[in-house]
Amino acid sequence: MTENTKERLLETAQRLFGQQGYDATSLRHIIAEAGVNLAAIHYHFGSKEELLDEIIQRSAGPVNEQRLALLDRAEAEAGGCPLSVEKVLHAFLWPMSTAADENPEFVRLMGRIHAEGMLHTIVQRHFQAVLARFVPAMRKAVPHLSPEEFLWRMHFMIGAMAHTMCGAPDFTRVTEAPGDFSRRIEFLIRFLSGGFHAPEGAGVEVKE
Amino acid sequence: MTENTKERLLETAQRLFGQQGYDATSLRHIIAEAGVNLAAIHYHFGSKEELLDEIIQRSAGPVNEQRLALLDRAEAEAGGCPLSVEKVLHAFLWPMSTAADENPEFVRLMGRIHAEGMLHTIVQRHFQAVLARFVPAMRKAVPHLSPEEFLWRMHFMIGAMAHTMCGAPDFTRVTEAPGDFSRRIEFLIRFLSGGFHAPEGAGVEVKE
DNA sequence: GTCTATACTGAGATAGAC
DNA sequence: GTCTATCTCAGTATAGAC
Numbered sequence: 001m002t003e004n005t006k007e008r009l010l011e012t013a014q015r016l017f018g019q020q021g022y023d024a025t026s027l028r029h030i031i032a033e034a035g036v037n038l039a040a041i042h043y044h045f046g047s048k049e050e051l052l053d054e055i056i057q058r059s060a061g062p063v064n065e066q067r068l069a070l071l072d073r074a075e076a077e078a079g080g081c082p083l084s085v086e087k088v089l090h091a092f093l094w095p096m097s098t099a100a101d102e103n104p105e106f107v108r109l110m111g112r113i114h115a116e117g118m119l120h121t122i123v124q125r126h127f128q129a130v131l132a133r134f135v136p137a138m139r140k141a142v143p144h145l146s147p148e149e150f151l152w153r154m155h156f157m158i159g160a161m162a163h164t165m166c167g168a169p170d171f172t173r174v175t176e177a178p179g180d181f182s183r184r185i186e187f188l189i190r191f192l193s194g195g196f197h198a199p200e201g202a203g204v205e206v207k208e
Numbered sequence: 209m210t211e212n213t214k215e216r217l218l219e220t221a222q223r224l225f226g227q228q229g230y231d232a233t234s235l236r237h238i239i240a241e242a243g244v245n246l247a248a249i250h251y252h253f254g255s256k257e258e259l260l261d262e263i264i265q266r267s268a269g270p271v272n273e274q275r276l277a278l279l280d281r282a283e284a285e286a287g288g289c290p291l292s293v294e295k296v297l298h299a300f301l302w303p304m305s306t307a308a309d310e311n312p313e314f315v316r317l318m319g320r321i322h323a324e325g326m327l328h329t330i331v332q333r334h335f336q337a338v339l340a341r342f343v344p345a346m347r348k349a350v351p352h353l354s355p356e357e358f359l360w361r362m363h364f365m366i367g368a369m370a371h372t373m374c375g376a377p378d379f380t381r382v383t384e385a386p387g388d389f390s391r392r393i394e395f396l397i398r399f400l401s402g403g404f405h406a407p408e409g410a411g412v413e414v415k416e
Numbered sequence: 417g418t419c420t421a422t423a424c425t426g427a428g429a430t431a432g433a434c
Numbered sequence: 435g436t437c438t439a440t441c442t443c444a445g446t447a448t449a450g451a452c
Binding site for chain 1: 445448
Binding site: 023115120148149151152153154155156157158159160161162163164168169170184187188190191192193194195196197198199200 | 360364376378396406
């Protein structure tokens with residue numbers, strides 16, 4: 001039962017990390033639910049952080065491939081022309097919706113990972129290739145923005161996305177039926193579109 | 209030296225929480241830098257979480273008062289008319305800029321608190337009163353939005369704000385001189401304004 | 417190669433002496 | 435109010451059974 005142990009650990013850990021967060025989940029809780037020995041984690045993965053790394057690799061891989069595929073197709077359809085903001089956002093965010101339907105815990109985990117910010121090296125390793133494609137694509141969609149304003153808007157996008165993957169608004173109850181993650185993504189794309197299309201520079205009254 | 213001990217603990221803990229995060233900062237690290245005994249924390253605060261709670265209360269209090277004062281003044285100037293999105297955002301976000309100049313670690317800590325999401329009860333306790341004023345004010349600024357779309361946009365705003373308080377974009381180095389937090393806030397207000405002003409509903413091509 | 421048992425260090429928390 | 439000693443549980447490491 002060699003593969004069985006490893007697989008059970010991956011599935012259990014992913015679920016618990018997504019539900020409770022990475023720090024809040026102890027290895028002893030994971031092994032208890034998976035029904036394996038504590039040392040099995042260190043045998044198969046080496047450490048708690050490497051366990052997380054393998055979980056991300058397993059699920060983020062397909063999502064990132066789909067992102068790149070959507071971007072490829074959109075760019076092919078556009079010929080050499082720059083894509084619209086909406087198309088870039090769609091290629092980036094839509095695969096999350098697909099993933100959420102079959103794997104909701106993973107999406108919450110991804111949100112946490114981005115938001116917690118601590119495990120910075122892990123994020124960078126798995127999303128570097130995707131960002132390398134999407135940052136230039138988005139840059140071409142809003143060429144009028146200054147480099148600084150553009151980078152900040154990308155930053156805001158990441159923040160909104162991470163928070164949205166983590167959960168729903170909590171000041172009021174919003175229906176959270178299974179499968180309506182796509183709806184959430186549509187709201188997000190509209191909002192971010194508006195943000196990226198906002199006029200640049202000194203248009204805000206900050207008189208104080 | 210009773211008050212001295214408590215004060216040193218509060219200041220040291222705030223600095224370390226902001227620099228390293230809440231979970232990553234051990235009580236033993238705090239007491240070592242503050243030069244007090246481990247049990248002093250539990251005597252003065254009761255637990256690590258209550259220590260954090262008191263830190264937030266101390267620094268978030270003035271920020272929230274300033275937020276409410278700015279909102280009061282803006283509403284008084286407007287007579288009975290709804291405020292603009294920009295004015296509401298300004299009243300909500302600008303006090304963070306003031307706080308950042310004299311207390312940068314606190315702002316990073318606030319960002320982490322919002323983003324980590326775990327310490328949910330703490331956030332709710334300290335920001336409930338502020339949200340109770342700002343949610344209706346913003347609602348009046350965008351009355352055409354459906355309730356659902358409105359709540360999601362508030363959610364996106366919180367995410368972008370939390371991520372922005374935590375740090376600067378990291379795919380490229382952005383100048384982070386002291387005192388230019390206000391610049392960051394201006395970028396954020398512009399972006400969020402665009403998001404809130406975005407047209408509602410089925411305007412996104414999600415053909416798949 | 418795979419898993420079990422056990423021990424080590426450091427975390428937060430608590431009781432009780434002073 | 436403060437400090438020492440101690441408790442439980444965390445992540446980690448390793449020796450050895452199968």
